Amino acid sequence: MSLWKDFSNGFYTENPIFRITLGMCPFLALSTSMENAVGMGAAATFVLIWSNVAISALRNVIPDKIRIPCYIVFIATFVSLVDMVMAAYAPALHKSLGIYIPLIVVNCIILGRAEAFANKNTVLSSLLDGIGMGIGFTLAMALMATIREILGSGSWYGFNILGQAYANQPILIAILPPGAFVLMGFVLAAFAVIDRRKERAA
Amino acid sequence: MREMLKLGFILMAMSLLCAAALGYVNGQTEERIAAQREQAKADAMLSISATLGDSLSFDSLAVPGLENPYAETGRELAVVEVLSGGRRVGYVFTAYRKGYSSVVETMVALDTAGTVAGSTIIYQSETPGLGTRYASPDWQGQLAGLDGAAVALERDGGDISAVTGATVTGRAVTGSVADGVAALGQAGLFGDGGAE
Amino acid sequence: MAEARTFQLSMSPHFGSPQSTRRVMYDVVIALLPALAGAVWLFGFGGALLPVLLSVAAAVAAEFVCLRLMGRSTSAALDGSAIVTGILLAYNVPPGVPWWLPVLGSVFAIVVGKQAFGGLGSNLVNPALLGRAFLMASFPVLMTAGWSAPFEWRNPSAGFGTSGMPAAQVSTLPEADAVTGATPLRAWKDSFAMDDHEGAAVRENLSTPGTYMNLLTGRRGGCIGETSIVLLLLGALYLFVRKVLEWRIPLAYLGAVALFGWILGGPGFLEGDALFSVLTGGAVLGGFFMATDMVTSPVTRRGRIIFGIGAGLITIIIRRWGGYPEGCSYSILLMNLATPLIDRFTRPRMLGEVRKHA
Amino acid sequence: MTHSLLLASAVGAASQGGGSSLAQVMGLVIGGILINNYVLSRFLGICPFLGVSKQLDSALGMGAAVVFVMAMTAASCYALWQLLLVPLHLEYLSTIVFILIIAALVQFVEMVLLKFSPALYRALGIYLPLITTNCAVLGVAVLNKDAGYNLGLGIVNAVAGALGFALALILMAGLRGRLEFSNTPDAMKGKPITFILAGVMSIAFLGFAGLGV
Amino acid sequence: MTRLRTFPGGAHPDECKELAEKRAVKRIPAPETIRVALCQHLGAPSTPVVKKGDKVTRGQEIGSQNGFISLPTHSPVNGTVAGLEEAPLPHRRSGPVVVINTESEEGGPAFEPWPDFESRTRAELIERIKLAGVCGMGGASFPTYVKLSPPPGKKIDTLLLNGAECEPYLTADHRLMIERTEDVASGMRILARALCVDDPAVGIEDNKPDAIEAFGKAGIRVEVLRVKYPQGAEKQLIKAVTGREVPVGGLPLDIGVVVQNVGTAAAVALAVRDGEPSLRRIVTVSGGGVREPGNFDAAVGTPFSALIAEAGGYGDDVARLLSGGPMMGLAQFTDAVPVTKGTSGIVALTSKEARRLTEGPCIKCARCVDACPMKLVPCLIAVNSEHEKWAAADELGALNCMACGTCSFVCPSDRFLVHYIKRAQDMIRASKRSKEA
Ligand SMILES: Cc1cc2nc3c(=O)[nH]c(=O)nc-3n(C[C@H](O)[C@H](O)[C@H](O)COP(=O)(O)O)c2cc1C
Ligand SMILES: Cc1cc2nc3c(=O)[nH]c(=O)nc-3n(C[C@H](O)[C@H](O)[C@H](O)COP(=O)(O)O)c2cc1C
Ligand SMILES: Cc1cc2nc3c(=O)[nH]c(=O)nc-3n(C[C@H](O)[C@H](O)[C@H](O)COP(=O)(O)O)c2cc1C
Numbered sequence A: 001m002s003l004w005k006d007f008s009n010g011f012y013t014e015n016p017i018f019r020i021t022l023g024m025c026p027f028l029a030l031s032t033s034m035e036n037a038v039g040m041g042a043a044a045t046f047v048l049i050w051s052n053v054a055i056s057a058l059r060n061v062i063p064d065k066i067r068i069p070c071y072i073v074f075i076a077t078f079v080s081l082v083d084m085v086m087a088a089y090a091p092a093l094h095k096s097l098g099i100y101i102p103l104i105v106v107n108c109i110i111l112g113r114a115e116a117f118a119n120k121n122t123v124l125s126s127l128l129d130g131i132g133m134g135i136g137f138t139l140a141m142a143l144m145a146t147i148r149e150i151l152g153s154g155s156w157y158g159f160n161i162l163g164q165a166y167a168n169q170p171i172l173i174a175i176l177p178p179g180a181f182v183l184m185g186f187v188l189a190a191f192a193v194i195d196r197r198k199e200r201a202a
Numbered sequence B: 001m002r003e004m005l006k007l008g009f010i011l012m013a014m015s016l017l018c019a020a021a022l023g024y025v026n027g028q029t030e031e032r033i034a035a036q037r038e039q040a041k042a043d044a045m046l047s048i049s050a051t052l053g054d055s056l057s058f059d060s061l062a063v064p065g066l067e068n069p070y071a072e073t074g075r076e077l078a079v080v081e082v083l084s085g086g087r088r089v090g091y092v093f094t095a096y097r098k099g100y101s102s103v104v105e106t107m108v109a110l111d112t113a114g115t116v117a118g119s120t121i122i123y124q125s126e127t128p129g130l131g132t133r134y135a136s137p138d139w140q141g142q143l144a145g146l147d148g149a150a151v152a153l154e155r156d157g158g159d160i161s162a163v164t165g166a167t168v169t170g171r172a173v174t175g176s177v178a179d180g181v182a183a184l185g186q187a188g189l190f191g192d193g194g195a196e
Numbered sequence C: 001m002a003e004a005r006t007f008q009l010s011m012s013p014h015f016g017s018p019q020s021t022r023r024v025m026y027d028v029v030i031a032l033l034p035a036l037a038g039a040v041w042l043f044g045f046g047g048a049l050l051p052v053l054l055s056v057a058a059a060v061a062a063e064f065v066c067l068r069l070m071g072r073s074t075s076a077a078l079d080g081s082a083i084v085t086g087i088l089l090a091y092n093v094p095p096g097v098p099w100w101l102p103v104l105g106s107v108f109a110i111v112v113g114k115q116a117f118g119g120l121g122s123n124l125v126n127p128a129l130l131g132r133a134f135l136m137a138s139f140p141v142l143m144t145a146g147w148s149a150p151f152e153w154r155n156p157s158a159g160f161g162t163s164g165m166p167a168a169q170v171s172t173l174p175e176a177d178a179v180t181g182a183t184p185l186r187a188w189k190d191s192f193a194m195d196d197h198e199g200a201a202v203r204e205n206l207s208t209p210g211t212y213m214n215l216l217t218g219r220r221g222g223c224i225g226e227t228s229i230v231l232l233l234l235g236a237l238y239l240f241v242r243k244v245l246e247w248r249i250p251l252a253y254l255g256a257v258a259l260f261g262w263i264l265g266g267p268g269f270l271e272g273d274a275l276f277s278v279l280t281g282g283a284v285l286g287g288f289f290m291a292t293d294m295v296t297s298p299v300t301r302r303g304r305i306i307f308g309i310g311a312g313l314i315t316i317i318i319r320r321w322g323g324y325p326e327g328c329s330y331s332i333l334l335m336n337l338a339t340p341l342i343d344r345f346t347r348p349r350m351l352g353e354v355r356k357h358a
Numbered sequence D: 001m002t003h004s005l006l007l008a009s010a011v012g013a014a015s016q017g018g019g020s021s022l023a024q025v026m027g028l029v030i031g032g033i034l035i036n037n038y039v040l041s042r043f044l045g046i047c048p049f050l051g052v053s054k055q056l057d058s059a060l061g062m063g064a065a066v067v068f069v070m071a072m073t074a075a076s077c078y079a080l081w082q083l084l085l086v087p088l089h090l091e092y093l094s095t096i097v098f099i100l101i102i103a104a105l106v107q108f109v110e111m112v113l114l115k116f117s118p119a120l121y122r123a124l125g126i127y128l129p130l131i132t133t134n135c136a137v138l139g140v141a142v143l144n145k146d147a148g149y150n151l152g153l154g155i156v157n158a159v160a161g162a163l164g165f166a167l168a169l170i171l172m173a174g175l176r177g178r179l180e181f182s183n184t185p186d187a188m189k190g191k192p193i194t195f196i197l198a199g200v201m202s203i204a205f206l207g208f209a210g211l212g213v
Numbered sequence E: 001m002t003r004l005r006t007f008p009g010g011a012h013p014d015e016c017k018e019l020a021e022k023r024a025v026k027r028i029p030a031p032e033t034i035r036v037a038l039c040q041h042l043g044a045p046s047t048p049v050v051k052k053g054d055k056v057t058r059g060q061e062i063g064s065q066n067g068f069i070s071l072p073t074h075s076p077v078n079g080t081v082a083g084l085e086e087a088p089l090p091h092r093r094s095g096p097v098v099v100i101n102t103e104s105e106e107g108g109p110a111f112e113p114w115p116d117f118e119s120r121t122r123a124e125l126i127e128r129i130k131l132a133g134v135c136g137m138g139g140a141s142f143p144t145y146v147k148l149s150p151p152p153g154k155k156i157d158t159l160l161l162n163g164a165e166c167e168p169y170l171t172a173d174h175r176l177m178i179e180r181t182e183d184v185a186s187g188m189r190i191l192a193r194a195l196c197v198d199d200p201a202v203g204i205e206d207n208k209p210d211a212i213e214a215f216g217k218a219g220i221r222v223e224v225l226r227v228k229y230p231q232g233a234e235k236q237l238i239k240a241v242t243g244r245e246v247p248v249g250g251l252p253l254d255i256g257v258v259v260q261n262v263g264t265a266a267a268v269a270l271a272v273r274d275g276e277p278s279l280r281r282i283v284t285v286s287g288g289g290v291r292e293p294g295n296f297d298a299a300v301g302t303p304f305s306a307l308i309a310e311a312g313g314y315g316d317d318v319a320r321l322l323s324g325g326p327m328m329g330l331a332q333f334t335d336a337v338p339v340t341k342g343t344s345g346i347v348a349l350t351s352k353e354a355r356r357l358t359e360g361p362c363i364k365c366a367r368c369v370d371a372c373p374m375k376l377v378p379c380l381i382a383v384n385s386e387h388e389k390w391a392a393a394d395e396l397g398a399l400n401c402m403a404c405g406t407c408s409f410v411c412p413s414d415r416f417l418v419h420y421i422k423r424a425q426d427m428i429r430a431s432k433r434s435k436e437a
């Protein structure tokens, strides 16, 4: 039961994006299309899982005083790994994610989970937490990317769904930087409304 | 002090471990990454030069007295000659100019008379749905067969239609190509002098 | 002696001026009407009147729905401010755009620009201008290409729709005597891309009394409400008389546009055209009706002057070097962002206050 | 059929080995501050932008700290890249090395400030640790490396980016001061309206798009 | 025409003076029962020295001075003390009053008349002004003798009489100036002598040409001012006439100026020249809510209801009853409150005249900023106060607000600016006090 909680926490209740609003930069920058969103989600999930695992495995070995630098080294290692592998096997995606891959290093979600969770829990729990948080991050990216890609390009995952007429003249701003901020504001407001409804119902 | 040393040692050890792991992965992927990069560019060069001949090969060409029309973007005009069976059949170069929100990089292939054989945008970061439309093969297709030095938008007296509302990017593409071709021409690469 | 009588208590003062927010807003609506008449004359019912009506209807409807959703009194939807936003948004789109464009812009202006922040008085930037900027970013083609020429609606067969015309071509049309080419500012800007000689000729053509006259009377391409300068000035005069407008922002803004237009607006230093700068684009509409939006401009006197000068400078910078031919709306939006800071650093010296010099 | 040297020349010299023109410097400065503002259009440094913009004083402090650290980062990352990573063919370690440099630098700056200027330390101290996890800082190191800027251009790029960050932060702080008094609907209070406000700023900054020098 | 002098800022409320301006002052007898407040003046209330059943005579002291900033109180009539009680008052919710059943109003001077006041010493004059219970009749009812006794080291060089009367409806000072010019002139000379000032002047707005003329004839220097509210506010009057600014947190005497209301000057003349304590005053009764507006010379302690009856009674619609004018006057819950020395007018407003009481959001139109005569930023202070940001309100100078109401008056959103600012002032003062303690 508690393992399930470790796993599912990140989906909604502790969703790193919508609840804690961490890791905003890649989220806002790369939610322009489903393709980017899923790519970034996968990359971040990979790093999250393995940094969580490595840190919880070594949590008794790493001296407390230098734990943060150690975490950073681990995280940077996994990030570089993803970077290289992606460049080798998915060059197009690698190109469109650009600078945000190395920036996963400073993604507060990952360091945050290391410090708040992996550092105190078993390897199994941490693994599940990593997967759960990763899925939560990816889901959030996908939600945002769905809205932005459909509004801003008239397509979803590259498939034209609103017709050519719309695709010729979409609400372009949705995939420009302002669109990311404004839509994020409305999504957060929607969450606030849903939460309030739930509270009242309870 | 000993404590410090110990901590430093542990951190160092961890870092080395990580570096070693990365070194290993790097070894596994380095060639592939490099090859990917080369391949991407080679494919691009090959595809725009396809009409110049069969079994093409490329070689960089030092052109004496070549002016650099791209100084304001901080780039240089570098020419590659296109060989078919050891014979020079054309040139490839990359043109640069600031478009709407980025420096647009257009790779162009010319025959030895300066006529465009093909072109492709290899880098741009223009407005999606607007400036980016210039990268479409359809639009690029308009350049093929034109005299490179005369490539221009209709607005500017040429033959090429601009994407509505994105003249800036269009000018960057056409203007930079024409500039490059003109520079090549001035250096005497076309016509008799060029054909050797 | 008579029984003591009792009365309602209230705080002083017990006297109020007859001004009310509603009255101020409807005064602005009235002041904007002459320019609407001008726009209909120039661009026709379909080209000008319809977009304005739709835009106002959409703004009021959006306001109503938002207030309803938030459980606030819906009567505020008719306090006039949404109508002003709707009109000004429509004034900021080119004539003859598809009907849904001003509607979408108005809805964005009201929902994102105003009601999300809490409605009248709470918004931080000018809603109408935000709506316009939203349209610019989303539909740059519709917003910047295909200007219909004045009087085209009355004589479509004459075919001086400028959509296909080279922007540089600035001619005086025999029939309508209008400055065409996409817009005068577009032509001015494009002149810098030409070779020196040709560009200078274009600019010279734009700096003539004939052109100024056409600019004053609206015989030129431009957004629905920005072209009829004379009628806009008439409306502004009405607002001055009604004490709705205060001189600082319009004067500082237009003064700065003229000054920097002269200093920076030309090919070289001090080679611009001050009068042309003020009369083209949206400077007059913006200076009197949009930079003056009280909610989003500074409250201090010095602040208002700084605001006007800042916006004027940015306008010219964008016109001369920016990606858009016109910078009026963005300049005001950008200064809106700085308004809280301006207010903070320009607090007036209180009566009797001796400022310590830091 | 092709070899890399050849391609490098065909694609032009991406690295800006030579001198840097004034136009290029101006372009970087205006680009970093206005056109491609780190926060409002490049999405770098969003977290501190949202976190430290509640008060004008802290925004000013954070802005100053970021300018300083980013300039230092650009310089030291350039040095390590050119002097260590490239000669030893350890380019793939750049991410690790850069982040460690930044962490160490922030520590170092903190110590130096504490020792030599306690006043400045008190003013900036609390913001310094936040900077380590500010993606704008690592971002500028990576951007400089990828663009192949020389030392001078790298520092210009970093300072311009940091000034852009500071500008956005300070404007935001002023606006949020007023937002507190706004009659914001309940559902919008807090984060939602802050994001929308950032979006509004970002729209206004579009006005600088395409600004050419 | 040269531009008339005035101060920066301010507003132009409808003057509404025509209702009572032409009505000569009517002296009305004291009613059967009067309630004389012991706290008419600013400072400590006087200590009662009579008890229920005592006979009192006109001019007799019924309350004795209680400290430096305090004054004695006198009985305006001959009669019997019916009791001492706590009763509602116009300027505060309630306070100690002496209830007197009136028998008659005859009687000679309470003090020795000094028609030759020129030959009296400064100290004698000031002592007399104190004993006569003279306090300011123009505003805060500050004990006049205190103002005449500047602390050592402060040199007074300017005496200004305040004849601005800028509040709408009020015409008491106006009538006083044209009907009793000589009293005001004598009072002015006495005050000038008490302060060793050579060239006193009276400031009058140009909407009272007859008063300007009357003073001119009496050989008094008149400073004509452009009509604007609040021209009569001390700091604004000083700025308009002398160009000097009273420093923030300071008093007029810091810049060598003393301002006295024209009514105060007349009271001083009565006290010194005629030996009369301060027993009566002129009250304007006006507003759309009374049938026959006018100016009345009434005994202190007369209930408002009696004056309203003198003015023909209430009209059909009375939304608000005010002590003072509509800008700064206080709304009264009952008309049973008595006239005090500071009661310059009683105004009954109809619902049409009275300000709307529904507040809209601040649209930051800056009218309040442009109008504030103290050059504050009222909208910002108010909004900070609304959100309980007292420190920020203090930084914006909330304490300098004199509650003149100009800002609320001009506000198109009908914001309760004065209310918010006063609340901020209370909180700031409270926190400063607790910090000192
Ligand atoms: C948000 C926005 C993005 C734009 N992006 C581009 C672009 O990528 N390329 C371009 O050439 N013009 C772009 N423009 C349009 C230019 O500002 C300019 O108006 C246009 O290039 C002029 O072309 P026209 O003469 O075809 O109207 C953009 C405009 C806006 C409002
Ligand atoms: C607490 C307080 C102390 C004052 N002290 C003096 C004083 O020492 N000397 C003086 O000449 N006036 C003094 N004044 C009187 C003021 O200068 C001013 O005349 C008085 O407050 C009436 O002003 P107003 O009717 O405009 O409110 C004092 C007023 C107050 C409220
Ligand atoms: C807003 C405001 C308006 C005032 N208007 C008048 C006025 O019209 N006439 C007047 O004599 N005093 C007026 N006063 C009071 C004066 O400031 C000052 O207290 C008075 O002239 C001092 O004289 P006194 O002590 O003899 O009353 C006003 C005060 C304020 C704050």
Ligand SMILES: Cc1cc2nc3c(=O)[nH]c(=O)nc-3n(C[C@H](O)[C@H](O)[C@H](O)CO)c2cc1C
Pocket: C024, C025, C028, C081, C082, C084, C085, C086, C088, C114, C119, C120, C121, C122, C123, C125, C126, C127, C128, C129, C244, C245, C289, C290, C291, C292, C293, C294, C295, C296
């Ligand atoms: C002089 C004046 C100018 C105005 N200008 C604008 C404007 O440019 N844009 C707008 O949306 N509303 C404008 N309004 C209406 C109103 O102030 C605006 O909707 C508020 O910003 C909404 O809170 C104006 C109102 C006045 C009185």
Ligand code: SF4
Pocket: A022, A023, A024, A025, A026, A103, A104, A105, A106, A107, A108, A109, D045, D046, D047, D048, D133, D134, D135, D136
């Ligand atoms: S590093 Fe931190 S600040 Fe940057 S994107 Fe990631 S979470 Fe955000």
Ligand code: SF4
Pocket: A021, A022, A023, A108, D047, D048, D049, D051, D130, D133, D134
């Ligand atoms: S690192 Fe600091 S600033 Fe960045 S998101 Fe985390 S808490 Fe916010």
Ligand code: SF4
Pocket: C299, E361, E362, E363, E364, E365, E366, E367, E368, E369, E378, E379, E407, E410, E411, E412, E413, E414, E415, E417
């Ligand atoms: S007058 Fe009223 S609405 Fe205007 S700024 Fe002042 S308080 Fe706000």
Ligand code: SF4
Pocket: E371, E372, E373, E374, E375, E376, E378, E400, E401, E402, E403, E404, E405, E406, E407, E408, E417, E418, E421
């Ligand atoms: S009441 Fe206070 S804030 Fe308002 S105008 Fe008068 S002095 Fe200024």
Ligand code: FES
Pocket: A022, A023, A024, A025, A026, A108, D043, D044, D045, D046, D047, D048, D133, D134, D135, D136
């Ligand atoms: S995601 Fe936090 S600073 Fe960029």
